[in-house]
Amino acid sequence: MVRTAGVLDIPIDDDHSALFSPEGNGGVVVVDQAGRELAGRLTTPARVADLVSPGTDPDAVQGALRTLLAFDLVHAVGRPPAPAFEDSSELTAWLHVTNKCNLRCPYCYVHKSDASMDDDTARKSVDALVASATRNGFRSLRLKYAGGEASLNHDVLLRLHDHAQARCANAGIGLSAVLLSNGVAITSRLAAELKQRDIRVMISLDGLGAAHDAQRPTLGGKPSSALVVRTIDRLRDAGLSPHISITITSRNLAGVADVVRFAIERSLTFSMNFFRDNDCSATFDDLQYEEQTMVDGLVRAFAVIEELLPRWSVLGSVLDRGQLFTPRRRSCGVGDDYVVVDQDGNLAKCHMDLAGTLGHIGSTDPVQAIRESGTGIRNLLVEEKSGCRDCTWRHWCSGGCAAATFRATGRFDVRSPNCNIYRSIYPQAIRLESLRILRYANH
Numbered sequence: 001m002v003r004t005a006g007v008l009d010i011p012i013d014d015d016h017s018a019l020f021s022p023e024g025n026g027g028v029v030v031v032d033q034a035g036r037e038l039a040g041r042l043t044t045p046a047r048v049a050d051l052v053s054p055g056t057d058p059d060a061v062q063g064a065l066r067t068l069l070a071f072d073l074v075h076a077v078g079r080p081p082a083p084a085f086e087d088s089s090e091l092t093a094w095l096h097v098t099n100k101c102n103l104r105c106p107y108c109y110v111h112k113s114d115a116s117m118d119d120d121t122a123r124k125s126v127d128a129l130v131a132s133a134t135r136n137g138f139r140s141l142r143l144k145y146a147g148g149e150a151s152l153n154h155d156v157l158l159r160l161h162d163h164a165q166a167r168c169a170n171a172g173i174g175l176s177a178v179l180l181s182n183g184v185a186i187t188s189r190l191a192a193e194l195k196q197r198d199i200r201v202m203i204s205l206d207g208l209g210a211a212h213d214a215q216r217p218t219l220g221g222k223p224s225s226a227l228v229v230r231t232i233d234r235l236r237d238a239g240l241s242p243h244i245s246i247t248i249t250s251r252n253l254a255g256v257a258d259v260v261r262f263a264i265e266r267s268l269t270f271s272m273n274f275f276r277d278n279d280c281s282a283t284f285d286d287l288q289y290e291e292q293t294m295v296d297g298l299v300r301a302f303a304v305i306e307e308l309l310p311r312w313s314v315l316g317s318v319l320d321r322g323q324l325f326t327p328r329r330r331s332c333g334v335g336d337d338y339v340v341v342d343q344d345g346n347l348a349k350c351h352m353d354l355a356g357t358l359g360h361i362g363s364t365d366p367v368q369a370i371r372e373s374g375t376g377i378r379n380l381l382v383e384e385k386s387g388c389r390d391c392t393w394r395h396w397c398s399g400g401c402a403a404a405t406f407r408a409t410g411r412f413d414v415r416s417p418n419c420n421i422y423r424s425i426y427p428q429a430i431r432l433e434s435l436r437i438l439r440y441a442n443h
Contacts, residue, residue: 100115210225215251250288346360350403358373
């Protein structure tokens with residue numbers, strides 16, 4: 001056996017280190033000094049029997065080797081690990097149920113209007129999505145109810161979901177759903193309806209108090225943070241644990257750590273999303289962030305995570321479009337297993353490009369439309385992007401958001417403008433995961 005090339009060895013404390021293989025299929029392994037020494041001895045090839053030193057327990061050595069092998073940290077000579085890129089079995093559809101919104105966030109990419117999806121369009125959208133999912137071999141359908149502010153059209157949304165439940169059951173495919181909301185208008189009654197239907201909720205909260213209000217004011221320019229916190233409490237009272245979505249701009253960087261603390265103290269999962277420039281936000285020149293300023297803000301948030309260490313892993317939530325669970329060749333499902341339906345039933349590849357319509361839900365197979373389109377966003381394989389092909393993290397960030405990269409560079413075939421930020425924070429995320437493993441390993 002021999003150690004896999006490129007394995008990262010990150011010190012955790014005086015007695016432990018974290019090992020991670022970017023060339024493998026993921027997973028962080030925490031080793032003590034004996035385990036680290038064992039992995040180090042395999043820098044050159046060795047037989048298993050030769051690794052059992054006098055006075056050591058052969059079973060313990062073999063058990064450690066099995067773990068290192070399972071996580072692609074070592075391999076048989078001549079048989080290096082290769083990441084397994086599995087085809088998606090789930091079709092995700094963004095249903096833009098309304099263009100209305102009760103906030104005016106400067107970073108939003110939607111041109112607001114009073115248009116909303118009606119019942120007929122909603123039913124036709126569900127019918128087309130279920131038929132397309134079945135026809136193209138997907139085993140489940142995931143619906144994202146969005147806008148605008150989707151809760152402003154909640155009656156249609158609930159009827160849409162009830163229809164989707166019936167249609168998916170008849171088609172023999174699974175169904176999951178999430179409401180994406182700004183958290184201002186969800187009543188106790190709506191919270192109960194969501195709970196009854198097992199519709200998950202994602203709430204946007206960009207800080208506490210002024211840090212949130214600086215970029216998520218109401219239509220009248222008033223603060224909204226207190227309303228959002230009230231809604232989060234209301235959802236928890238209804239038995240729902242909302243996921244907290246944090247959009248990071250230069251305006252709220254100083255407050256990100258506070259909202260991370262808020263979430264963890266309430267056992268709420270959260271995700272960090274970097275601001276993406278767009279046509280609607282072009283006049284707000286104070287949203288852009290500097291690389292080092294972003295890294296510094298993330299480090300403060302990571303310090304809070306280290307202090308509180310939730311039981312769940314943060315490897316899929318603190319790295320913007322990247323994650324460290326499974327290797328990927330694309331950063332998202334655009335052009336493959338992701339469909340957007342606007343309020344009028346028009347199809348698009350990405351929710352950030354609603355104007356790039358590819359047909360109508362009533363006459364076009366949604367999956368075929370996005371897969372066969374040669375226009376709009378090109379979600380290239382990471383190997384096709386300059387600056388990514390030989391990067392340690394290429395199968396984990398996958399080159400970043402294609403839309404954001406094109407906006408910044410005018411090209412799809414180059415690395416993300418956030419590349420240096422990703423490189424800085426990925427090792428720190430692995431360290432956080434290692435600390436979590438150490439804390440809860442025996443609990």
